[in-house]
Amino acid sequence: MAKLKLGLQLGYWGALCPGENHTLLAQEAENLGYDSVWTAESWGNDCFTPLAWIGAQTSSIRLGTSVAQLSARTPTACAMATLALDALSGGRMVLGLGVSGPQVVEGWYGQPYSKPVTRTREYVSIVRQVLARNAPVTNDGEFYPLPYNGPGSWGMGKPLKPITHPLRADVPIFIGAEGPKNVTQTAEIADGWLPLYYSPYRQEVYADQIAGAREGFEICPTVMVNINDDLEAALYPVKAMLGFYIGGMGSAKRNFHKELMARMGFPDEAEQIQSLFFQGKRDEAIAAVPDAFADEISLCGPRDRVREKIQDWENSPVTSLLVNGDEDFLRDLAELVL
Structure with missing residues (x-):
């Protein structure tokens, strides 16, 4: 079984630009042998x-x-942004895609959140056409018709292919998917999967959905790591994250993170976390996150315990752990994993 790789997950910015901090972390990760660095929006x-x-x-x-x-x-x-970044970096780009959720899509981007699985398939198909540059790009799908001949069209659009020749036609495409149908499709059409939560102790949750993945398919979950002799203290940041995502990152009617926690064996607890969060009882919502769930999807506790748990991840389909921390943390984890 291949050894686990490490990736630096920088995520998205908070209130302020992180300045050179992210660049310095990426440089340190590269020097330590990390395979990848990731940014979000x-x-x-x-x-x-x-x-x-x-x-x-x-x-x-x-x-x-x-x-x-x-x-x-x-x-x-x-595809244009991917093409440009891949060329400028000498072929180092990995395009990770995701549909986000209805609150963001409809509230921020002003678009309907409909048929996310179908939309993703169309999107990936068009990106691959652009990067392949075999012929002018066309699409007769529901969401991204090319050329466009709908309402307001001048009727003058024609299929085009990129002026610039892509450095690689096979830039890896990963998908951040949570729902069963989306994960199944990801294994079919993508080169990798970016799970938000993954438990090496519950591989059966996704086993059928990733069974059809192509050879070399990568699975790269973001994993919180906290080395601390006090296990309860080590797990608290994980529980705080879960309390926020399961309680508040979605509406009361539809929260994909809550649904995932339920599929992973904690339906009653997920319901309780959301209920407490919407009542404004955030501390209680965090406390309601089961230690067992937080522990399964993270690497927490004393150093020797973390070292042992890494073996469980190595014995799973996971290929990379995406982690975040300061330079000392990156060095410490490189020693344990790499």
Whole structure:
């Protein structure tokens, strides 16, 4: 079984630009042998610009978007950004895509959140057409018709192919998927999967959905790591994250993170967390997160315990752990994993 790789997950920015901190972390990760560095977007910074900045100041580490939101740009615009960044970095780009959720898609991008699985398939098909550059790009799908001949059209559009010859036709495409149908499709059409939560102790949750994956398919979950002799203290940041995502990252009617927690064996607890969160009882929502669930999807506790748990991840289909921390943390984890 292949040894686990490590990726640096920088995520999206908070209230302030992180300045050179992210670049320095990426450089340290590259020096330590990390395989990849990832940037994200929500409703603040975009994910391509920071990645280009980091790519200009590194030389070998892979550059991934985790994730580029489909509604933020058309598929051809996304393919153009991918084409450019892959060429400038010497073939280091990994395009991570995701549909986001209805609150962001409809509230921030002003687009309907409908048929996300179908939309994703169309999107990926168009991106691959652009990068392959075999013929002018066309699409007769429901969401991204090319050329466009709908309402308001001048009737003058014609199929085009990129002026610039892509450095690689096979830039890896990963998808951040949670729902069963989306994960199944990801295994079919993508080169990798970016799970938000994964438990090496419950491989059966996704076993059937990833069974049809192509050879070399990568699975790269973001995993919180906290080395601390006090296990309860080590797990608290994980529970705080879960309390926020399961309680508040979605509406009361539809929260994909809550639904995932239920499928992973904790339906009653997921319901309780959301209920407490919407009542404004955030501390109680965090406390309601089961230690067992937080522990399964993370690497927490004393150093020897973390070392033992890494073996469980190595015995799973996971290929890379995407982690975040300061330079001392990156060095410490490299010693344990690499």
